[in-house]
Amino acid sequence: MKSTQPSNYNALQIGLHWLTALLILAAFILVWSFDNTPLAPATFKLKLQLIAWHKWAGITVLMLFALRMAYKLVRGTPAIDPNLPALQRKMALGVHHLLYLLMLALPLVGWLLTSAKGYPVMLYGIWQMPDLISPNEEMAHTLKEIHEWLANGLMLCIALHVAGALKHYFIDKDGTLARMLPFLKR
Amino acid sequence: MLRSMLAATFLFSALGAQAAQTVVPQKSRIGFTFSQMNTPADGLFKNYTAAIDFDPAKPESAKAQIVIDLASIDVGGPDGNAEAKKKAWFDVASNPKGTFTATSVKALGGGKFETKGKLTIKGISRDVVGQMSAKQQGAELILEGSVPLLRLNYKLGDGAWADTGTVADEVTVKYKLVLTGKAGK
Structure with a gap:
């Protein structure tokens, strides 16, 4: 990481953060819709489309994650407010690291899962991604469970991340949330 | 236990029939690829x-x-597997078995062969032509091949499922059969 930390997130970092947030939300909504769409002739096309979009969203999150991490190495990110108690800073950092881990692991396990199921990802409908492993039913079952657990973990981390941000805004009334939402600057 | 007894029975009956070949199920696979909304997908039959x-x-x-x-079809998920067994697809309640009977095999050179045979599914028989490669590996003869077919020829995915824009008509059966024992009689 850079030795001099920037004092703010720039427009690119803010944009990529919110784009990722939107895609993660979309991925959850798409897979819930997929699960609730019956496998029947009238809805099958929709069902296929929903799961395809879910995969595109997940893989895009993975690609954006790589881009964001690379950019973080180049530009750096602002430090957590040093006036905060050490425990709070540790918690914030811990949740960030968990979020990073999950944004990497969740799409990768999804990619493994769809490979194991024998359904390759046709990214954006144009590029067929390589299969990471060959079809294997038991493996697919295990990977699905891991994918779901990681997804639950991600939901929990996002909840903590959001709760922290709201706490800073409404209780501490500090500038933490405004770093990602500049229009909130007071 | 039952499995090994069955295996032993098969083995002995095979030996009794003058050393015909036996398939090694753990190393063999009968699967198929199909396409859903232009995205390839892969399935298999576990029992045969x-x-x-x-x-x-x-x-x-x-x-x-x-x-x-x-x-024993597996298309990658319980919902899909349940659907595939229904009347519109394989209708396994009325037609539990599909059979392939080879009618001719012709050498194409380089360990490759053209295979012809009759494939019967849902009571509909069609001649199918495929390609196969044969490779001897130690005591095992490995046959790998594919047979293209059209699902609607066999009324697979009849009626409401017939839209080939969603599930393509073209299906390719892909198999790998590992044989032990000597051919011939």
Whole structure:
């Protein structure tokens, strides 16, 4: 990481953060819709489309994650407010690291899962991604469970991340949330 | 236990029938690829019996009959598997078995063969032509091949499922059969 930390997130970092947030939300909504769409002739096309979009969203999150991490190495990110108690800073950092881990692991396990199921990802409908492993039913079952657990973990981390941000805004009334939402600057 | 007894029974009956070949199920696979909204997908049949007698040096005397337990279909998920067994697709309640009977095998050179045979699914028989490669590896003869077919020819995905823009008509059966024992009689 850079030795001099920037004092703010720039427009690119803010944009990529919110784009990722939107895609993660979309991925959850798409897979819930997929699960609730019956496998029947009238809805099958929709069902296929929903799961395809879910995969595109997940893989895009993975690609954006790589881009964001690379950019973080180049530009750096602002430090957590040093006036905060050490425990709070540790918690914030811990949740960030968990979020990073999950944004990497969740799409990768999804990619493994769809490979194991024998359904390759046709990214954006144009590029067929390589299969990471060959079809294997038991493996697919295990990977699905891991994918779901990681997804639950991600939901929990996002909840903590959001709760922290709201706490800073409404209780501490500090500038933490405004770093990602500049229009909130007071 | 039951499995090994069955295996032993098969083995002995095979030996009794003058060393025809036996399929090694753990190393063999009968699967298929199909396409949903232009995205390839892969499925397989877990249970089948295959009586094969094939000597790569004498393809003209090859014999093969494969009986597939259609209810053992796996298309990657419980919902899909349940749907595939229904009347519109394989209708396994009325037609539990699919059979392939080889009619001729012709050498194409370089360990490759053209296979012809009759495939019967849902009571509909069609002649199918495929390609196969044969490779001897130690005591095992490895047959790998594919057979293209059109699902609607067999009324697979009849009626409401017939839209080939969603599930393509073209399906390719892909198999790998590992045989032990000697061909011939």
